[in-house]
Amino acid sequence: MNASFFQELGLFDCAVLQWIGSDKFKVLHDNDTWFTDLFSNKTQGDICVLNNEPFFLVDFLYDANEFWTLKADGRISSGIWSEQTEGNLLRLEASAIFSKGNAYLVLFNMEGEFNKRQGTLQSARELLLSNDKVLEQHDLIRARVESLTSGAERQESSLLKLRNVADNAEFGIAIFDKDMCSLHQNPALYNLFEMQAPEEPSNLLLDLCRDQFPELQRILLTGSLWNGELYWLKPPALSRWLQLTICPLKNEMGDNLFWLFLITDITREKYLKQSNEKLTYFDSLTNLPNRQYFWQYLERLVGINQDFYVMILDVKHLKRTNEAFGFAAGDIVLKEIVSRIAPLLNTNDIFSRIGGNEFAVIIRDVSQHRCKLIADNMISVVSEPYYVLEQCQCNVGLSIGAAHYPEDGVSAEDLMKYADLASFSAKQNIKSSIQFYSTDLKDDALKRMDLESALREAIEKEQFELYLQPILDLASGRIVQAEVLLRWDRPGVGMVSPAEFIPVAEQTGLIVTIGKWVIKEAISLLMDLHRQHKYIKLSVNLSPAQVSDNGLLNFIKKSIVSSEIDASYLELELTEGVLVNDFDRISEFLVELRALGITIAIDDFGTGYSSLSYLQKLPIDFLKIDQSFIFELIGNDSNQAIVQAIIGMAKSLKLKVIAEGVETEAQRDLLKEYCCQFVQGYLFSKPLEYKAFCALLNT
Incomplete structure (x- = not known):
């Protein structure tokens, strides 16, 4: 063997062994001490038997033997591995080469590379x-x-x-x-x-x-x-x-x-990424294929003309984690999400990170039913708590949009666009969910745009109205309070359900403006009630977007001062989820409200946050038991136990309890037996226009 041969093969700092058969090799060339250190002083012309060590090399020889038996010119490589000898830590790479009828094993010293x-x-x-x-x-x-x-x-x-x-x-x-x-x-x-x-x-x-x-x-x-x-x-x-x-x-x-x-x-x-193939096509945080790899794979798969689903996974509430604990905590959560989802997928599925909090998945040869089962399992595992930075707990959710090839689209661009639209639709749900693309989604998007436009007009022209639902003292049967409820009589359409327009208002940010109008209008109603010598409390709901508005507290203060009402007749309702999202800021906000004299109620209690420590730490006056427990109170031992527990806990914390959704006398009687103080529901009155409510007070 001469130097020109190695130069022809592109070999320099290396050792060359010729395959004799089985696990035997003849040393043709070695040019550094690392080779003799690795193979017990073997030199040029010696025979090496590789049947046990080095372990990584022996493992590579299984592939090399199959390659050599093909007797086709070419080469395969092992990739770089580390080998510890008595004197050195070596970085080596092996290549199996077949050239001009001969089989060679070449070992490269890859320290520099x-x-x-x-x-x-x-x-x-x-x-x-x-x-x-x-x-x-x-x-x-x-x-x-x-x-x-x-x-x-x-x-x-x-x-x-x-x-x-x-x-x-x-x-x-x-x-x-x-x-x-x-x-x-x-x-x-x-x-x-x-x-x-x-x-x-x-x-x-x-x-x-x-x-x-x-x-x-x-x-x-x-x-x-x-x-x-x-x-x-x-x-x-x-x-x-x-x-x-x-x-x-x-x-x-x-x-x-x-x-x-x-x-x-x-x-x-x-x-810099392109100088390393792994960085070019793989995300450095999660080691998943990146957006570039995913697009190339999707375009190739479209050309094969085989059924598959494209799914876009959007991680919900990750920004909340980043803001509370920092980006390092968010990275921990992202890596944990990958480790939870990956076992749910098959080896021929593709799992990729295509954005900061977005992942994409391709699932092949499955029905829509099977795709939904996989998505539901993803949602389930992702929703489990995460522990970051000294065991601080945080939670995220998952919104999934899916599009099917070839039913929904036949190009990579269309499939991604439709999956993205479906994902956006899924994000509108409070709970994590999967949404499959359909032509109805387009129609829904157009309806949503129309509803948003009409909402803006409703704000400008003040088309809203406040209804009041009485809250009764269960012992005396007297109306002592009322919940303020927003109603919208849309011109040319009629009454629009709050379940339809409130989510749109929250998603677009219009709820902040609408919420201020509701507070201002509720204070006006209080002023009118006081002029009639009717002194009852009015309770107004606050959405998460309103609570996040930095100008809300100042607006409430100004409204109370300008109206000169007694603020103790105004109550604000928040859900459990709002309280724990940003505990320190919410705590300060509620303390300021309390200082004004405003009382605080927790709405839909029992359906939200699992830890109840905030009840002791925050200035709270009322718990409103969610109506889902009241609807099935009769004959349901589980619901009865929950309601009794809430009432008992509230009593020990010196909090008052309101039961929502009371519709039957049997429900009322059982709540009275449990010593629930206040009730509201259709058994007593549906929500009423202001004049009708005043008439009810008079009777």
Whole structure:
């Protein structure tokens, strides 16, 4: 063997062994001490028997023997492994080569390549951390401009403030109006796309988004926040990867004022990933295939013309975990989600991470029923508690959208678009769920848009009305309180159920404006009742979005001061879930309300949070037993035990109890036997218009 032969094979720092047969090899070449260290002083011309050690190499020889028996020119490789000898830790790679009728085993010393790859991986990890900082910067700038627009009286002044912020930002910012017409592009965006006025980088940006994101239409229609990556190629040789955040900026009415596009160059990170194949196609946090791999696989699978389902999995409430415990905790949760879902899938299924809190799955050759069972199992395992950072508990949910090939779509783009639409529909449910794509989803989306538009008109024209449902003292039978309920008589349509319009109001943010109107109107009713010398308490529900509104407390204070009512006649109802989402902030909020004299009730009690420690820590006055327990109270030992336990616990904590949904005398009598203090329900009265309620009080 001469040096030219090894050079022809591309071999330098290596050892070459010729396969003689079975597990015997003849040493043809060795050029470093590491080989003799590994094989007990074997040198050129010696015979090596590899039947036991090194273990990793012997394992590779099973594949090598099969390859050599084919007698076809070529090579296969083992990948790098570590081997500890007496004197050194070696980084080795083996190749089985068949050339010109001979079989060879070549061992490479990969120390240099290993160190290079480790350096690349470390650099990429550092850049991935910096990418998290990019997203944090995007969030900070978004929060800042949202505060600017919410405080501006006119759209023109909002835009002026936006421009001032954008022009001083280090990354690209494009501002569009609600119809996606360009309003402003900052200097950094011109630099990013290497353009100069009168060129419009915002037009190029929109073209890239339309070409690369099938979700764009849904994002714009629903006014959603979104993060993703763009690729831009400028012939002949310039290309860039861009981190993109799209966020809507709305006024207090929930109307879109502007669209904000935030763009940061992440090309360096991408090129580092491309220098290592694993980083190119796999997510570094979860080791799952990434969005690029998933799209390529999906496009190939479409060409095979075989049945499969595409599922998009959206992790709910992850932002809450990040805000409470930091991004490190969120990463722990994401990795744990992967470890829980992966065992539920077959080896020929594809499980991929395609976004920050989004995963995608391809399941082949299954019925819709089987697909739903798999999705339900995913939801079940993901909903179990997570323990992060010294055993702090957090919970997340899962919304799943699914589209079927070829029934729903025959292109990768359509399948992803439809699965995304189904996922968005699933996210509208409070509980985790799966939604399969159907043409009805399109119709529902159009109906939702129509309902949203009508809601905005209802706010402007004050088409809402407050109904009151009496709450009675069970011992005396007197009306002592009433729950305020919102009703909407839509012109040309009639009464719209709150179950239909309240979720839309919450999803669009309109509930904040509607909620303030309800509080203001409830205070007006209290003033009128007091003028009639009718002193009863009115109870108003607060949604999670209202509680998150930083301006709510100040609004309530001003409303009470201006009306000069006794605040002890106003009660606010919150659900258990609202209380525990941000315990410290909610605790401070409730203490402030109590200082005003307002009482606090927990609505739908018994259906929410499992830990009841907050009952002792928060200033709470009433527990409202959820009506689901009252409906089946008679003849149901389990429900009776729950109701008795709630009443007993409330008594020990000096809290009052209201039972909702009382419809029969038998329910009333049993609640009286359990010493429940207050009741409401159709047995006593349905919700009434204000005049009818006043008439009832008079009788």
